[in-house]
Amino acid sequence: MTIVKHRLFWPSVILVALLVVNIFTANQFITVRDGHLFGVLPDILRGSAPLLLVALGMTLVIATGGIDLSVGAVMAISGAVACLLIKDLSNQNSVGSVLLIMAIAIGASLVLGLWNGTLVAVVGIQPIIATLILMVAGRGVAQLVTDGQIINVQSSPYATIATGHFLAVPVAFLIAIAAVVLTVLLTRRTALGLLLESVGGSPTASRLAGIRSRRITIMVYVVSGGLAGLAGLIYSANIKSADSISAGNLIELDAILAVVIGGTALIGGRFSIAGTVIGAILIQALQVTVVAVGVPSKATLLFKAVIVVALCLSQSATFRQKVFGRFRPSRPAVPAEVPA
Amino acid sequence: MTTIDATPATNKSPSPTNPRRRVYLPHTKYIPILATLTLLLIMYFTGVANYENFGQPSVVVNLFRDNAVLIVVAVGMTFVIITGGIDLSVGAVISMTTTLTATLLQAGWPPLVVLPTVLLLGSLLGMGMGAVIHYFKVEPFIATLAGLFLARGIALFINQSSIPIRDKLWKALSEYRIVLADGVVTKITSVTAVVVVLIAAAVLAWTRFGRNVYAIGGNADSALLMGLPVGRTKIAVYTLSGFCAALGGVLFSINSTSGWALQGQGLELDAIAACVIGGVLLTGGSGYVFGSLLGVMVYGLIQTIITFQGDLNAAWTRIIVGLLLFGFIVLQRVVTRRAR
Numbered sequence: 001m002t003i004v005k006h007r008l009f010w011p012s013v014i015l016v017a018l019l020v021v022n023i024f025t026a027n028q029f030i031t032v033r034d035g036h037l038f039g040v041l042p043d044i045l046r047g048s049a050p051l052l053l054v055a056l057g058m059t060l061v062i063a064t065g066g067i068d069l070s071v072g073a074v075m076a077i078s079g080a081v082a083c084l085l086i087k088d089l090s091n092q093n094s095v096g097s098v099l100l101i102m103a104i105a106i107g108a109s110l111v112l113g114l115w116n117g118t119l120v121a122v123v124g125i126q127p128i129i130a131t132l133i134l135m136v137a138g139r140g141v142a143q144l145v146t147d148g149q150i151i152n153v154q155s156s157p158y159a160t161i162a163t164g165h166f167l168a169v170p171v172a173f174l175i176a177i178a179a180v181v182l183t184v185l186l187t188r189r190t191a192l193g194l195l196l197e198s199v200g201g202s203p204t205a206s207r208l209a210g211i212r213s214r215r216i217t218i219m220v221y222v223v224s225g226g227l228a229g230l231a232g233l234i235y236s237a238n239i240k241s242a243d244s245i246s247a248g249n250l251i252e253l254d255a256i257l258a259v260v261i262g263g264t265a266l267i268g269g270r271f272s273i274a275g276t277v278i279g280a281i282l283i284q285a286l287q288v289t290v291v292a293v294g295v296p297s298k299a300t301l302l303f304k305a306v307i308v309v310a311l312c313l314s315q316s317a318t319f320r321q322k323v324f325g326r327f328r329p330s331r332p333a334v335p336a337e338v339p340a
Numbered sequence: 341m342t343t344i345d346a347t348p349a350t351n352k353s354p355s356p357t358n359p360r361r362r363v364y365l366p367h368t369k370y371i372p373i374l375a376t377l378t379l380l381l382i383m384y385f386t387g388v389a390n391y392e393n394f395g396q397p398s399v400v401v402n403l404f405r406d407n408a409v410l411i412v413v414a415v416g417m418t419f420v421i422i423t424g425g426i427d428l429s430v431g432a433v434i435s436m437t438t439t440l441t442a443t444l445l446q447a448g449w450p451p452l453v454v455l456p457t458v459l460l461l462g463s464l465l466g467m468g469m470g471a472v473i474h475y476f477k478v479e480p481f482i483a484t485l486a487g488l489f490l491a492r493g494i495a496l497f498i499n500q501s502s503i504p505i506r507d508k509l510w511k512a513l514s515e516y517r518i519v520l521a522d523g524v525v526t527k528i529t530s531v532t533a534v535v536v537v538l539i540a541a542a543v544l545a546w547t548r549f550g551r552n553v554y555a556i557g558g559n560a561d562s563a564l565l566m567g568l569p570v571g572r573t574k575i576a577v578y579t580l581s582g583f584c585a586a587l588g589g590v591l592f593s594i595n596s597t598s599g600w601a602l603q604g605q606g607l608e609l610d611a612i613a614a615c616v617i618g619g620v621l622l623t624g625g626s627g628y629v630f631g632s633l634l635g636v637m638v639y640g641l642i643q644t645i646i647t648f649q650g651d652l653n654a655a656w657t658r659i660i661v662g663l664l665l666f667g668f669i670v671l672q673r674v675v676t677r678r679a680r
Binding site: 069123124125126128129130132133134135136137138139140141143144148253256257260265266297298299300301302303304305306308309312313315316317318319322 | 475478481482485492493609653663
């Protein structure tokens with residue numbers, strides 16, 4: 001009874017259902033080839049890394065009651081900066097230089113996050129508008145960096161972060177999971193998570209209680225910018241080029257969707273990182289499944305919409321009560337089985 | 341709304357050194373909209389001073405022609421935002437409407453049947469989202485995001501490529517010119533937009549429905565306890581926004597005499613930004629239709645300035661739009677903060 005009522009129950013059910021569909025439709029769900037994991041499941045995990053990173057940052061921003069629309073633009077800028085610098089290297093395969101360049105790109109993303117945070121916390125602009133500015137201008141900056149071209153790079157260390165394997169597991173997924181674990185430790189093993197939630201609950205009340213709410217607000221946007229930058233690196237490493245138009249296009253909506261599927265309320269004040277992880281993987285699994293089950297390309301979005309509508313409704317306690325409540329008028333011990 | 345009426349007398353004690361200041365202080369609730377108007381005029385006259393032919397009346401008239409769709413959509417969005425909600429589906433509803441209109445007209449449906457059909461469909465989609473938001477307590481952001489996927493999914497399912505409209509009525513409407521003065525002509529679309537603004541402003545200001553919208557945005561619980569029809573009003577507001585978006589789609593199809601499933605991408609954010617620039621608070625309960633109109637004018641004027649500048653590439657256009665938006669919002673913030 002209680003497990004059905006858990007807010008992550010229905011998203012998990014849908015995720016498992018999607019994976020089960022893939023077991024039957026894909027010719028290889030998960031196998032070991034050349035010492036690496038291959039198949040649909042590792043593909044889903046690898047592909048979900050950028051969305052997972054972006055959604056992780058978004059979770060923290062939303063926990064403080066804000067929203068970050070600029071993540072897609074930040075992804076484009078970070079990828080553009082990295083590819084531009086790597087292209088000019090004399091030896092594109094030098095691990096040290098590539099790491100340094102990645103650090104520069106993430107540094108740039110942190111600065112962009114700082115800009116967002118300053119607009120929201122210091123100037124006092126509403127988050128959706130403050131980050132909209134960078135969303136519009138940022139893609140222009142990325143186009144300026146790449147000079148409107150698509151920059152191709154041939155760097156094997158750079159490609160590793162997207163397509164490589166470490167201990168048979170995709171590196172991209174490991175990076176994302178490392179970021180998740182670090183965030184969980186920082187927010188749930190220290191007081192930081194509590195402070196975030198209190199700022200989301202009421203910035204004024206938390207300031208009066210002695211919390212530096214302004215500093216915390218700036219910090220979440222900086223973190224969100226940095227994580228979006230990392231996601232941009234993985235995205236551009238995956239296609240071995242910087243595409244300032246399509247990198248991270250509309251990812252902000254998917255990220256917000258992932259966060260909300262995971263049970264974080266948009267009004268702020270509470271957040272669930274585990275929920276965001278499930279949400280992000282679910283969205284990626286959905287995208288893979290749509291192709292795998294042979295839905296024609298013109299219907300993919302419609303299919304996605306139907307699943308999203310089902311998810312939204314399944315998450316609404318009122319909906320479950322109104323629809324499924326009728327099937328069990330006298331509270332039976334075993335909950336009625338409901339097709340997912 | 342009504343509570344604010346009592347405040348100005350008390351919150352600003354007249355300073356004894358400069359008693360005249362109080363005379364010129366406008367009503368607090370009008371300050372954001374007046375700030376926008378002032379800044380808009382400053383922007384306009386800067387344009388007049390810097391560019392040849394900017395001062396011609398046709399520039400202002402063309403603002404309405406070029407932004408007719410955005411104006412209509414922003415009007416619907418204003419109602420939604422004042423109730424404290426948000427509607428992300430408008431851009432997708434536009435694409436669905438244009439695609440459907442073009443397809444039905446191509447199939448030989450009489451235009452006078454097509455027009456009500458598509459308007460009804462847009463309203464029904466809005467009503468559905470409103471019902472989901474009200475009855476199942478799904479957050480507006482998510483319910484309308486699902487609506488976005490659904491509407492664009494339907495549009496892509498119908499046809500993925502651009503469909504030309506060869507209908508006589510549509511052609512005639514598209515080519516019909518209204519002469520306002522010597523050398524100043526406008527199209528039927530801009531007249532429609534102005535009419536929509538006037539009707540909506542009257543409804544919001546002078547009807548019981550308009551009062552209910554403000555009351556719900558101020559505090560939905562209080563509104564419910566007062567016995568106001570909260571559910572009906574909420575659903576009506578989303579229906580209205582869906583209708584406005586569908587009407588925007590019809591205007592789009594008249595303007596371009598074609599339908600395309602990727603039309604209006606990102607338009608929802610433009611509409612939200614226009615409302616916010618016009619002083620509509622995203623937290624709900626405050627704002628005016630004319631404010632949103634001014635917000636759209638700001639957007640349109642930025643585009644006009646870029647057109648007059650002429651020598652900007654795509655990258656710089658985005659950056660300049662972002663910078664102007666930034667400058668505008670920060671100035672507005674400074675002005676309103678000082679006035680309070």
